[in-house]
Amino acid sequence: MATHSRPPPPRPLDLDLTIVSAKHLKNVNWQNGDLKPYAVFWVDPDRRLSTRSDDSGSTRPVWNERFTLPLVVPPHETVLTLEIFHSKPSETPKPLVATLRVELKELPDPDDGSKIRTFSLLRPSGRPQGKIRLKLGIRERPLPPPHDYHFAPPSSYYYTNAPPPPRYSAPPYVSLPPPPPPPYGTPSAPVDYSPYDQKPRGGSKIGVGTGLAVGAVAGALGGMALEEGLKYEEEKIGERVEHEVTSKERDDYGDYHRPEY
Structure with a gap:
């Protein structure tokens, strides 16, 4: 049908x-x-x-x-x-x-x-x-345009295609080698041999109490480092004296000649 x-x-x-x-x-x-x-x-x-x-x-x-x-x-x-x-x-x-x-x-x-x-x-x-x-x-009556219809003008009409902004990238990570160990016998902290009553150059805005506290800490660290340095120097002097005595004895025996009978 x-x-x-x-x-x-x-x-x-x-x-x-x-x-x-x-x-x-x-x-x-x-x-x-x-x-x-x-x-x-x-x-x-x-x-x-x-x-x-x-x-x-x-x-x-x-x-x-x-x-x-x-x-x-x-x-x-x-x-x-x-x-x-x-x-x-x-x-x-x-x-x-x-x-x-x-x-x-x-x-x-x-x-x-x-x-x-x-x-x-x-x-x-x-x-x-x-x-x-x-x-x-x-x-x-003209039909209305469909809902999903969109008019896209060409890229050269009213605007241009601008390049995208550069993306941010973090600098590459570089693994640095550890610092070399300090040489044997050197003090663990630098020693300041300048007199404590030395006046700083120019005007300073640090108060008296702050200066005394900083001076006390620096003096303590400097004393410890100085004591370690003196102790090391004494050991080095002792080793040098012992070495010189031993060398002299060897030289004395080396110069000895048995008398002929």
Whole structure:
């Protein structure tokens, strides 16, 4: 049994409207000044739009403004309503200048939105007064772009590919050999042979107590090192004397000659 797929639903439609100009309007504000008209229009009474006012003070206003009105019902049921008002309050509570009603089903070539069409206006009393020029066209509403669509301009457009910043790298670790051991017999700390009452060069900001404490510690370390050095020198002198005595005895026996009998 063959199955028939449902036709896709019709795409929504919009009314492409351009309000160009009007002429021969009645000046409802003639007692107070010039006419400064603007237009209010709709296809859905709950969604009304308006043009700016033409403040040139003429009964031949020019707006030349373009709008897009979503069609909430099919085109053959849609009616465009347009009303022209004076922009400043006058003695009348609602300074209505003229009105227009256009049934879209009566439009010749409804898909041609570039054609300028001229319509007659009606005064509030119902009498014809003035004309208005419009561009009307029915077109399919464009589909919105998909959510995952992203426009990526070329790399040479608006910006350039800059090189990344250099990465920080720590200096290589180098294993240094341990320092050589001190030679045998040298003191473990340097000995300061300068007198303690030597005055430092330049002005010093160290207090008397701090200087005495530092001098005491340095004196103790220097005394210990000096004692170790003197002890070492005494041992070296003893070894030298013993060596000299032994060498002399050997020389004395070496010079001895047995007498001949």
